[in-house]
Amino acid sequence: MSRSTELLFASLPPQGRDGMNTDRLIERLAADAHAQQRRPRAGGMALRLALASLAGFSLVVALVLLGPGQRSDLLSVAMSSTGALKFGGSALLCTLAFGATKHLAAPDFSPMLQRTLSIFAALATAMMIWWAATLGVTAVSMGCVASIVGLAAFTLPAILWVLRAGAPQHPGLLGGAAGVLAGSLAAFAFALYCPLDATASILPWYPLAIAMVSLASAGIASRVLAW
Amino acid sequence: MIDREQNWALLMQAARQGDRKAYERLLAGVAEAVRVIVRRRLARLGLSTSEAEDVVQEVLLGIHTKRDTWDESRPFLPWVHAVARHKITDAARRLRRHARLHVEIPIEDWPGQLTNPVQESDRNLLDLERLLARLPVRQQRIVQALTFEGACVRGVAERFAMSEGAVRVAFHRALVRLAAASRT
Numbered sequence: 001m002s003r004s005t006e007l008l009f010a011s012l013p014p015q016g017r018d019g020m021n022t023d024r025l026i027e028r029l030a031a032d033a034h035a036q037q038r039r040p041r042a043g044g045m046a047l048r049l050a051l052a053s054l055a056g057f058s059l060v061v062a063l064v065l066l067g068p069g070q071r072s073d074l075l076s077v078a079m080s081s082t083g084a085l086k087f088g089g090s091a092l093l094c095t096l097a098f099g100a101t102k103h104l105a106a107p108d109f110s111p112m113l114q115r116t117l118s119i120f121a122a123l124a125t126a127m128m129i130w131w132a133a134t135l136g137v138t139a140v141s142m143g144c145v146a147s148i149v150g151l152a153a154f155t156l157p158a159i160l161w162v163l164r165a166g167a168p169q170h171p172g173l174l175g176g177a178a179g180v181l182a183g184s185l186a187a188f189a190f191a192l193y194c195p196l197d198a199t200a201s202i203l204p205w206y207p208l209a210i211a212m213v214s215l216a217s218a219g220i221a222s223r224v225l226a227w
Numbered sequence: 228m229i230d231r232e233q234n235w236a237l238l239m240q241a242a243r244q245g246d247r248k249a250y251e252r253l254l255a256g257v258a259e260a261v262r263v264i265v266r267r268r269l270a271r272l273g274l275s276t277s278e279a280e281d282v283v284q285e286v287l288l289g290i291h292t293k294r295d296t297w298d299e300s301r302p303f304l305p306w307v308h309a310v311a312r313h314k315i316t317d318a319a320r321r322l323r324r325h326a327r328l329h330v331e332i333p334i335e336d337w338p339g340q341l342t343n344p345v346q347e348s349d350r351n352l353l354d355l356e357r358l359l360a361r362l363p364v365r366q367q368r369i370v371q372a373l374t375f376e377g378a379c380v381r382g383v384a385e386r387f388a389m390s391e392g393a394v395r396v397a398f399h400r401a402l403v404r405l406a407a408a409s410r411t
Contacts (some may be wrong), residue, residue, distance in 0.1 A: 107309035167293035
């Protein structure tokens with residue numbers, strides 16, 4: 001480029017490949033932000049995530065109650081060790097997954113913590129698969145897994161929908177956490193009906209079903225949550 | 228004295244309250260800071276810095292579309308840095324892919340473009356000669372022989388005691404350098 005051409009370009013405002021002037025872009029973005037200000041904001045990510053989770057949970061509980069129906073001895077089961085495993089375990093996982101999902105939706109979540117979460121999730125999934133293979137798959141255990149996964153198909157979409165407003169560094173990891181959230185909500189709802197109380201019918205099948213939902217959600221999210 | 232991070236955080240908070248000018252000042256400040264980082268990063272990756280402004284604009288768009296993800300109880304700079312890093316990494320990946328595809332110019336196409344520059348002005352021809360002068364001598368001679376003289380690959384190979392494959396490789400490398408030099 002000749003010296004005169006260099007000087008000419010240096011005197012122009014910075015431009016992108018499509019000729020858009022960056023200063024002009026800034027003006028447009030400011031105008032857009034100002035226009036959006038007039039519309040009421042839908043609340044932060046935590047609130048939206050909570051509402052989406054609640055909506056999905058309400059739906060699957062309705063499906064269970066209107067479908068096979070709740071157990072007749074639900075109250076006594078809930079107070080037992082079986083209840084602690086089914087309901088307490090699902091609720092605990094749901095709470096942890098909610099927190100992880102909320103934080104992973106922000107771009108400045110600690111990279112080290114993200115790596116730790118990924119490793120932990122991979123190890124937990126591998127352990128569940130190994131355990132299931134050791135015990136041997138039966139029609140009953142597969143029925144349990146399929147039911148939870150099927151119910152999660154109703155809890156997951158709303159959660160992924162609100163997460164589109166997030167800015168995750170790793171969309172797949174966020175999707176995995178969202179899958180654990182959706183899966184544990186589904187597992188809780190399923191437990192309202194599930195007639196099996198033996199520990200071997202709960203573990204590893206409940207966690208395995210949740211892991212499967214998590215994997216599927218990670219795959220979907222790596223596409224739909226990319227930004 | 229308020230440092231830059233505090234200043235930007237205050238501007239973003241004001242923008243959330245509807246202060247349009249504050250938002251413009253914030254974006255302008257971020258653009259200025261990111262521009263330096265982007266140029267440095269592209270140069271380090273061996274990519275053309277002519278794409279830098281495009282990347283800066285993508286960072287600004289990312290900040291704009293995801294501004295609601297900043298939690299005001301957390302520091303502002305790590306948030307901006309995370310958004311910028313994500314966008315710059317995406318852009319660098321895309322530019323590397325583009326550079327790999329972009330240099331796959333069939334050798335048969337090139338001589339016709341250079342010797343029949345009916346669409347190009349005399350200024351462009353002069354610029355091209357200056358660009359050629361920046362190539363290593365051997366590459367200059369190969370390009371001149373194949374294009375301006377219209378020699379065939381075999382003839383050039385015999386002239387320079389090279390294999391035909393080596394001539395093609397040298398010509399390909401010369402094109403890559405010319406393409407990069409023309410964008411700076």
